[in-house]
Amino acid sequence: MARTDLARADAVERLLDHRSTALDACSSEPVSLDALAGRTLAEGVRAPSAVPPHDYATMDGFAIATDDESPAVAAEVFPEDEPPELDEGEAARIATGAPLPVRTDAVLKVEDATVDDERVSGPQLAPGTNVSPRGGTAQAGESLFDAGTRLAARHAALLSDIGIESVTVHERFSVGIVATGTEIHEGRQPDRDSEFLAGLVREWGHEPTIRESVPDDSGAVRRAIESAAATHDVVLTTGGTSVGSADHVATVLEAHDPLFESVRLQPGRPVLAAVVDGALVVGLPGKPLAAHTAAVLVARSFFTGQRRLPSVTAGLTSTVEIPDDDREYAVPVVLDGNEAIPLGHADSSLAIYDERFAPGLVAANTRTTTADGIVLAERSLDAGQPVAVVPYRVLA
Structure with a gap:
């Protein structure tokens, strides 16, 4: 059955909508200011008094x-x-x-x-x-942070200044990571995705657990997903999301409560999501860069509550031809001063393609994960053209 391709922004909105539901179901706990980084406020914060109290x-x-x-x-x-x-x-x-x-x-x-x-x-x-002036930092009773805000370490300065010693936050999401693929399960190929996904989840402020890998067997995949969903708030799977006969993750998720079936993103297109027994399950593609791209550009929004992608402007060093097919293409680049070098281009240190971007080859080569960021493009890019680079460091 043909899948409906969703725009990446629409997929992100669906995850953010589900995030609100998931947070409502989460318990809360107080944390001190030195432990607030990456946590999500369960209660808003108001200034108890004017700061400063005098001119x-x-x-x-x-x-x-x-x-x-x-x-x-x-x-x-x-x-x-x-x-x-x-x-x-x-x-x-x-x-x-x-x-x-x-x-x-x-x-x-x-x-x-x-x-x-x-x-x-x-x-x-x-x-x-x-x-x-008195109250120049905060007026008495002024709302400074809304519930649902993801806090950063710098916010401790303001909270300390207004006399707040701790804040009430949602408990971290527990995240089960399941790799699928007979070649991984039998040890013929390394699991190249689970460890970096666990690292991303930690950097996003939550608690990952790498679970067992499973072979390309429909029953084994179903049992692994349902078992993980029963004990975790979120499940991330890798592999098995395309439309082949061995792509059982897609079949399992389609039988539950799908949020989306596919996203118009390359690499990363075979990413899908569903709710299984109350847990969010995000199926990521198996190729390393495709899994990473789908994780940071789509799944990340659920963990952080953020939809905006910060960027820096740089001049592209080489022409990159992009198909005109209504998809977003994530082109990995290396930053060198004010220049962005397409990693994988024949003119870069890793020659995978000439001028025409090859997402399949780029996604399969783990060296592309050494890029500094990505350029999202829906049409061809010219050498010398200013481009918006989304740095990987802000996606972690």
């Missing part, structure tokens, strides 16, 4: 009221102090980070100030000059 100085100098003329220096303020009260016509020496005294509204930089007989003068300032 404060961003420069060393004198806190003044801008409508005072040559005020008398009546106090000195440091960051650990509470803001003092000043009378009309008074100013205060102030250190960077110190709270502004009541009724002052600007800081005259020390290098711009003239002090004569304990009175300070300088150029006329506008209110707010050299001042960080």
Whole structure:
């Protein structure tokens, strides 16, 4: 039976929709700020109070009221102090980070100030000059992170600043990885996919388990998938996703609750997904680069909640001919300064094709996984053309 090819963006949306359901079913747990990287918030975070709690100085100098003329220096303020009260016509020496005294509204930089007989003068300032306002980082009650946000290590700085010591996150997805193929099961060919998939899952913030490989037998494949689905939140399989008589993963998933049958992506087209006994099962192709491409461009969205692919611009060094067939082609490239060298092109260090991109050959050669990133193309690319390179480092 012919399969329906889905655009990659549509496949990603279906995975994100299912992710919402999966997160709702997940338990939650508190984690400290040093352990939040890669975790997904189960509850939103609001600022408990205004930060900073006072207007404060961003420069060393004198806190003044801008409508005072040559005020008398009546106090000195440091960051650990509470803001003092000043009378009309008074100013205060102030250190960077110190709270502004009541009724002052600007800081005259020390290098711009003239002090004569304990009175300070300088150029006329506008209110707010050299001042960080109260609540400039966060207003009391302001929503800073929504539930479902995937946190990064840098977010600990803001959370610490607003007085949050821990956050409530969803438990990590447990992920079972199943390699299919008689040649792998019998040890005639190495399993080239499971270990890098486990590494990706860890980098995406979840917990992988490499399970047993299974031969190209319909019953064995079905039992392996259903067993993994019974004990994991997610199952990743490799191999058996095409339309051949030995491609049993596709047959098993079609008998359950399919999310999509195929994606218009090369390499990586035979990627499919279904829900089996409540677990998400993503069937990835067996060729290493095809499996990697489908994992980082399609499956990754479920684990991270992210649909956008960050990119950098580089000049392509060689012409790459792409078929005009309404598919996205993932061209691996090596970055060299501001240039992108198509890895696998005859002009690169790994000569697999001349000018016409050969996704099948590229997908089968494990050296293509040494690329720095990929260029997604739907039409031919010219030498010298600026291209958007999606770096692998942001997909991990």
